[in-house]
Amino acid sequence: MWNTIDKFLKRKKMNQEQLANLMGVRSSSLSDLKHGRIINPSFELMCKIVDGLGITLDEFRNELEQTKTKSGE
Template structure:
């Protein structure tokens, strides 16, 4: 799933810190997601990511 997030970040020219700021979360949360420490991200987290990247949740399927 992180691969899709990273792809969208590149397209939107956002780094991880900028994305976390847009989402209103700690950068560490995204880092945990990236490193696989968050195995099953919550709907709320995925919604925040999708909203910050201006994509639909279906993009993660």
């Protein structure tokens, strides 16, 4: 999942700290996701992520599915 978030961060020319600020959370929340300490994020957290990235849940889901298909997951 982090790979998909990272793709959007790069597209938006943002870093993890900037996203956390837009989400209104500490960057450690994103760090937990990045390092696999959060495996299944809550709906609320996902909404904050996509809102911070300025995308929809559908856009995120579509990108996530494409990433999984490319990596063979």
